[in-house]
Amino acid sequence: MSRIGQLFETLRRESRCGMIAYLTAGDPTPEATPGLVAALERGGADLIELGVPFSDPIADGPVIQLAGDRAIRAGTNVAKVLAIAAKIRETSEIPLLLFTYLNPALRYGFERLAQDAKAAGIDGCLLTDVSVEEAGDYVKVMRAAGIDTVFLAAPTSTDHRLKLVAEYSSGFVYLVSRTGITGERQTLSGTAFPLIERMRSLTNLPLAMGFGISTAPQIAAVAGHADAVVVGSAIVRQIEKDPEGLEAFMRELTAPLRKAAIS
Amino acid sequence: MISQPDAGGHFGVYGGRYVPEVLMSPLEELQSTYIEAKADPAFHAELDMLLTTYAGRPTPLYYARRLSEQLGGAKVYIKREDLLHTGAHKINNCLGQALLARRMGKRRIIAETGAGQHGVATATVCALFGFDCTVYMGEEDMRRQRLNVFRMRLLGAKVVPVASGSRTLKDAISEAMRDWVTNVSTTHYLLGSALGAHPYPMMVRDFHRVIGVEARAQILKAEGRLPDTVIACVGGGSNAIGIFHPFLEDAAVKLVGVEAGGRGPKLGDHAARFAGGSPGVLQGTYSYLLQDDDGQISLTHSVSAGLDYASVGPEHAMLHDKGRAEYVGCSDADAIEAAKTLSRTEGIIPALESAHAVAEAIRRAPSEGQDQIFIVNLSGRGDKDIDIYRENLKEMDQV
Numbered sequence: 007m008s009r010i011g012q013l014f015e016t017l018r019r020e021s022r023c024g025m026i027a028y029l030t031a032g033d034p035t036p037e038a039t040p041g042l043v044a045a046l047e048r049g050g051a052d053l054i055e056l057g058v059p060f061s062d063p064i065a066d067g068p069v070i071q072l073a074g075d076r077a078i079r080a081g082t083n084v085a086k087v088l089a090i091a092a093k094i095r096e097t098s099e100i101p102l103l104l105f106t107y108l109n110p111a112l113r114y115g116f117e118r119l120a121q122d123a124k125a126a127g128i129d130g131c132l133l134t135d136v137s138v139e140e141a142g143d144y145v146k147v148m149r150a151a152g153i154d155t156v157f158l159a160a161p162t163s164t165d166h167r168l169k170l171v172a173e174y175s176s177g178f179v180y181l182v183s184r185t186g187i188t189g190e191r192q193t194l195s196g197t198a199f200p201l202i203e204r205m206r207s208l209t210n211l212p213l214a215m216g217f218g219i220s221t222a223p224q225i226a227a228v229a230g231h232a233d234a235v236v237v238g239s240a241i242v243r244q245i246e247k248d249p250e251g252l253e254a255f256m257r258e259l260t261a262p263l264r265k266a267a268i269s
Numbered sequence: 270m271i272s273q274p275d276a277g278g279h280f281g282v283y284g285g286r287y288v289p290e291v292l293m294s295p296l297e298e299l300q301s302t303y304i305e306a307k308a309d310p311a312f313h314a315e316l317d318m319l320l321t322t323y324a325g326r327p328t329p330l331y332y333a334r335r336l337s338e339q340l341g342g343a344k345v346y347i348k349r350e351d352l353l354h355t356g357a358h359k360i361n362n363c364l365g366q367a368l369l370a371r372r373m374g375k376r377r378i379i380a381e382t383g384a385g386q387h388g389v390a391t392a393t394v395c396a397l398f399g400f401d402c403t404v405y406m407g408e409e410d411m412r413r414q415r416l417n418v419f420r421m422r423l424l425g426a427k428v429v430p431v432a433s434g435s436r437t438l439k440d441a442i443s444e445a446m447r448d449w450v451t452n453v454s455t456t457h458y459l460l461g462s463a464l465g466a467h468p469y470p471m472m473v474r475d476f477h478r479v480i481g482v483e484a485r486a487q488i489l490k491a492e493g494r495l496p497d498t499v500i501a502c503v504g505g506g507s508n509a510i511g512i513f514h515p516f517l518e519d520a521a522v523k524l525v526g527v528e529a530g531g532r533g534p535k536l537g538d539h540a541a542r543f544a545g546g547s548p549g550v551l552q553g554t555y556s557y558l559l560q561d562d563d564g565q566i567s568l569t570h571s572v573s574a575g576l577d578y579a580s581v582g583p584e585h586a587m588l589h590d591k592g593r594a595e596y597v598g599c600s601d602a603d604a605i606e607a608a609k610t611l612s613r614t615e616g617i618i619p620a621l622e623s624a625h626a627v628a629e630a631i632r633r634a635p636s637e638g639q640d641q642i643f644i645v646n647l648s649g650r651g652d653k654d655i656d657i658y659r660e661n662l663k664e665m666d667q668v
Contacts, residue, residue: 064288065289065447065450071433083565108287108550109558109560110563110565113563139277162295162453163293167290185454187450
């Protein structure tokens with residue numbers, strides 16, 4: 007079983023909701039990323055999404071857009087992110103998910119990406135702009151190499167589409183809490199819980215929820231329903247503002263998860 | 270067989286639907302609304318009425334006698350899309366999509382614009398239909414197309430400056446897509462070129478096919494035969510696919526698309542996707558792209574904001590690979606020179622975008638026999654570009 011599969015088994019056994027932490031790899035420099043990931047892990051993160059920067063990130067808000075610009079200027083590309091993953095693997099068994107857009111992966115080549123990602127210790131991959139309709143080759147190649155393929159499900163997805171998303175996903179399904187781009191929001195969207203319920207009735211895969219989740223009360227609210235919660239922009243902002251405080255910041259965000267159990 | 274995408278919107282290997290899951294259902298809704306409307310005679314009747322009484326169709330096919338005589342070769346005809354209301358072909362598509370937005374009950378419209386022609390056409394139809402209108406425009410394009418920014422505001426649209434990336438058309442599309450992802454239940458994204466995720470490339474093309482349908486009938490009436498060559502500029506490629514498509518099965522008719530050659534062949538100095546690009550995915554579709562070795566999208570340059578884009582409509586990518594259409598480049602300088610020539614021989618000041626197509630006709634015509642017939646699609650008029658012409662033709666701008 008993959009590290010991602012093992013993680014969600016552990017979470018189920020411990021009746022605990024997991025913390026998935028996103029950061030843009032290479033922001034501010036490729037050299038800084040392994041240390042930042044270690045801080046996130048010490049602060050209680052259960053899985054790391056390594057964002058590979060793309061020049062035209064249509065699903066991202068300003069915080070992650072600017073992080074991507076910084077990372078690209080610092081020379082970050084797919085090969086560099088895989089080297090970062092290998093470096094993390096020297097000292098950690100935390101599950102790693104590549105999180106990016108199709109074009110950098112396409113340019114690198116799916117076959118080569120699957121082989122090199124596996125060798126670097128990557129466990130899964132999510133391409134935000136690949137619909138299940140266009141995912142056939144990609145899923146086949148990744149699965150053959152033992153890399154999980156995670157897809158997004160959205161409040162706008164019909165039940166028919168949710169079923170397709172579950173079929174194409176392995177490891178877990180990433181539920182988007184709201185219609186919108188990444189970034190912090192004041193309140194949790196009313197679309198969040200109904201989406202979790204609809205997806206539960208269609209699949210046994212673990213469900214993670216993200217987009218617009220950034221505060222301890224929002225995390226506490228989601229923890230009672232989803233198997234994991236994803237925080238991205240708030241972490242990226244913390245790295246920009248005060249990287250030294252990252253571990254403490256992560257600990258604050260994971261505090262509600264140490265108390266809450268899956269209802 | 271007339272070129273049509275498959276059910277997933279693929280033109281050969283190109284096209285498709287590469288967007289975040291949030292947008293998949295809205296794209297499916299748009300597609301089914303469009304397919305229903307296409308089968309509804311009332312939809313066509315209303316669109317035809319608007320195209321005729323509001324936009325000013327049909328546009329003339331004009332024989333450019335003085336230009337042709339000066340070139341001393343092929344007879345050059347000009348399809349006068351520049352005479353349409355709002356000054357460019359863009360209104361054809363905007364009227365069609367506005368009718369679809371009304372069918373879907375969406376009363377907020379967003380759009381991107383490069384040169385501002387699509388933004389002006391969108392603002393115009395929103396005024397006409399009473400829709401709320403927001404147009405995203407790169408800061409660089411707002412600077413160089415100031416007149417159109419004011420026109421949009423006068424028409425009641427909100428123009429939002431986009432400061433990311435190269436601050437041009439590509440970044441305006443990304444920002445419009447982010448707005449759409451966020452406000453998808455109330456908002457229709459009125460995409461202005463034959464680009465993006467399915468069904469846009471097919472739908473936008475269909476709304477512009479009227480250009481080629483008219484031109485084909487008009488040349489048959491004027492000359493009793495089909496043209497030898499049809500020439501159009503290609504940014505996203507909407508005016509080009511509109512005039513090409515009705516000629517696709519006429520194998521003897523050469524189709525020539527003209528891309529922005531900019532300042533030169535170095536990556537970053539032009540927007541010639543077929544000369545300097547390779548296939549990849551940007552903003553919803555698989556097509557030729559200007560990109561670096563890491564798959565990051567390259568910066569582009571053209572004196573013409575409407576051609577200054579890193580990708581191209583997927584149907585053009587297919588026509589290129591099949592060899593059915595030929596794609597060539599035209600430099601900034603040649604486009605400006607062509608605009609001057611057309612202005613002085615025919616009394617027609619073209620948009621900078623369309624001037625690229627005129628330049629290709631000027632390059633080709635002299636070596637052709639006088640029995641050869643060209644049609645140039647003059648997609649827009651040059652009023653919006655007067656400031657750029659003044660900057661580039663300083664000798665005429667002395668008091």
